[in-house]
Amino acid sequence: MAGPQSLKPLQLKNNLPVSELAAACDKYPKPEGHVYSYGTAGFRTQSKWLESVVFRVGVIAALRSKRHSSKFIGVMITASHNPEDDNGVKIVDPRGEMLPTDWEPYCTTIANAPDAASFLVALDDLCSKFKIDVSKPCKVIYARDTRPSGLALVAALQLGLKAIGCEAIDEGIRTTPQLHYLTRATNTEGTKDDYGVPSIPGYYEKLANAYKRLIRRRDDTPLVVDCANGVGAIAMKELLEYLPKDFQVTLANTDVFVPGVLNHLCGADFVKTKQELPPSLKGVLKPGHRGCSLDGDADRLMYFYLDPKGGFHMLDGDKIAALIAGYFVDKVKLCGFKEPPRVGVVQTAYANGNSTKYIQKTKGLPLVCVSTGVKHLHHAAEKFGIGIYFEANGHGTVLFSSDTLDTIRNHEPQTPTQDDNTKDLKALVDLINSTVGDAISDMLLVEVILNHLRYDAQAWDSLYTDLPNRLVKVLVRNRDEFQTEDAERRLTHPADLQKFVDSQVAKYPDGRGFIRPSGTEDAVRVYAEAASRFEADQLANYLAGWTYDFGGMDPASRPKEYLR
Template sequence: MSHNEQIIAGSAKHPIVPQHYRYGTAGFRMKADLLEGVTYRVGLLAALRSRKLNSQAIGVMITASHNPAIDNGVKIVDPMGDMLEQEWERYATALVNAPSDKDLAKIYNALATDLKIDLEAPAKVIYGRDTRPSGHTLVTALADALDATNTEHVDYKILTTPQLHYLVRATNSEGTPASYGEVSEVGYYKKLAEAFVRTMKGKRIPQVLQVDCANGVGGPKLKEFLKHIPQDKVPFAVQVVNDDVLRPEVLNLDSGADYVKTKQRAPPIPKPQPGLRCCSLDGDADRLIYYWHDPETNVFVMLDGDRISSLAASFIGDLVESAGLRDELRIGVVQTAYANGASTHYITQHLKLPVICTPTGVKHLHHVAQGFDVGVYFEANGHGTVLFSLDAINAFKKTTPQSPAQKEALDTLAALTDLINQTVGDAISDMLLVEVILAHKNWNLRDWALTYQDLPNRLVRVEVANKDVFRTTDAERRLSHPEGCQAEIDQEVKKFKDARSFARASGTENAMRVYAEAATRSEANELAERVAGIVS
């Protein structure tokens, strides 16, 4: 059979359900039973992408993150472990929407011609999936597309999303001076564990940490990782909870980072215990939220992505200062419109660091963070990481220290570049980072929470007939369309003290999201309701 015949035959085996599909913020994400044909076509695109990029390995991750178990999703990872280049999202959308098997082959060939891709060049795709049962069928469709296009492929089976990103970068940098680590899941654990020991420097973690894994892939992977920590060097007491991956129906159910962030409370199971340090990962372990019930004040305290971001920026900023590199390296923080105003104020006024606001979605934040030598980016929902430029990494490794304090700062910074996942937000790596910082500062969660006080805020989901009529500008902080809508929102905001509000169309659901913050909780609620009324 010719390549074309193979592509057509494979497509017939994995038919597409006709409807309009779009490669969005999280790739293609929907009910799993719509995804088999989509995944086959994504496989074709991944093969093209690898051939376009000199046969470098491309990643494909099958996950629907914090969505319920019946959903699934598929997204492409570029060679450095970052998200698919935006320009290519259009090509993905075009391939997936091909009306017939024959049209699919035509569009595939047309893309190859337009993009000057040599279809005879070698290609490589590596892939993984979360614990959803539907993942198995989707992986089969993906593998068939890779076989049809004569593409070498490696199935890493069940992984967290950040592990797949790690493996893509490790594969492409193997044997080069920029090697990112051993090309295996164990290599990922070894790299993190070794960097954790180096950054802890014998410091102690005084209390147990309870980690809620949303009954997702993070549970077994975290347990596996913990086996690699030498407990004699860093005693780290972790209680892994909500780690049942055998009953798919409990995935992300009343648990996980998204539950804690949106409900602003601890998961009901296990029963919350005042004073216990807790954190939650989401279903594919790329988001992290800390929290505890303060036994003194009897208040639930949540430490979200904004808090992790300001904690990391403050710690790394101080280390860069102690390392004598403050004038050489540009440190900056990237947030979205959802960042609590108090965090932005704390970072700009207290830490004296620049903050840039981007539209929602990791690809936007990641891209802007790459413009700094130390770019800290987190979404309020707990997804984020810290990126170090090559100049920064070289400075940490090559500067000759003039004092023991400077040496210590340089060593810690160098170890942090290994501890922090440089490809994408990674809940396990971020959790280790938080633990390291708290141990160095000798802080508990109360100390951390006291750095600033969040402005009361409210997030509302609004059902609308057609979300596409709403268009935003100014990093999603203002509506440009429909005309007049923003003026109405401005009128309402003016009526409240210290208030801010915006409305944006969701990138993952057919709904609008409205965010409001104000001086008091009741005012934030009131403002959110009024703005919701304007867009509904």
């Protein structure tokens, strides 16, 4: 316990509410033996170890608000596509963006402070580093997904907010993209950058009205939406009240509050990882239908369909990016801009090689490859007039620069065709949730594009043929022994392992492979693709075997199956 005597020697430079923060910190002591790290998804681990972290995130978010002249900061409690017994927490910036990377080390230090005294010192260091005026008011808006652990974590968050005297809005159970939307809309209300009505009905109305402005024709092709038994089921049911009554959709996996079913054998991550239809959709999705899966917090989207013989075909984030990019570059041309916005695409090394060729060679678009992690894609996409980014896992969106938004708003079309397409572009800006990847917004965007192009799922799939690929996880003693460059596509260490990769890849037609360390565990990801399934599997196994030889676990502790 951090009593008054233990706090007296502290020499803090900033006027923090020491007694309140120390007393609250003692109620949520950091568990011994657990080390936390703030990454792209914030903090994430088993929910039973998270209460102290969420309490501290509440304080950090309040200080972030003070740093941003008392604007609202968002806090989302979610573990997205992870199993139900996991949970996590992340901070959302005033415009709905992710927390800047220069704050991440401070978040990590504060989360790992072993006692109240060191916690206060870490907070004081944060305030001094970023010149935070502690006397300013602070505001936080927060939400959670449907996990049972959410209630206890919200209580911890609320104590942190109360201890530092923060004004707070509890949005209850919401999707992650909804919390991002609310944060931005609340902060921009009544300004020239007004993002929409800062409410959940305002979110639905914005998407639905844009969809209605864009839809061309009635499409009777059924759409089956796998809601992953998560908060996306609630959002989809509510959204349908705003969409046209002839929107043909069947919602599946909507058991939101049934224990143990969240993301279990369903959802976007299941589809991407297993590359098969969720068992619960067998008999529901039929040939000729389109299907898509959300993940547990509705920020990832995966499409799929069955061919006439019942064969499963996946349309992942790469396919979604290719569809959107091709559509946007043609749409921009038809608007007749004097200085058209530059359309570009951002991918990671996991993007299928043929998707890269399609975007660069067939559509003639600039493409940038960045390190894995949404924050890297988002920042790279901001450099384009219209930046499209999707990870292969289905997380992505479209960004519009401020200059591009001005260009679209002020454009004076010269022909009816230009006028129609400019109206479409304005509606597309409203349909897309640019704050973060939003599975529901992305789903409506895909449906609009397919409607405009008169494509069914098979026609969309035929834009290019995916190269067969395989992803393997190899457990290692220390992932830090594996270091990369070139957007994680090449190893700098061990150098001899990269030489082996080069020699093996060269043996396979359309061969490509890379090895990169995991960001969350002592494991290495091995990716391989080639012209045939057999060759992709063979290449992956060769690379995985050599990876284990270079950094695998000691024989005494080696699991029965080190490849998973």
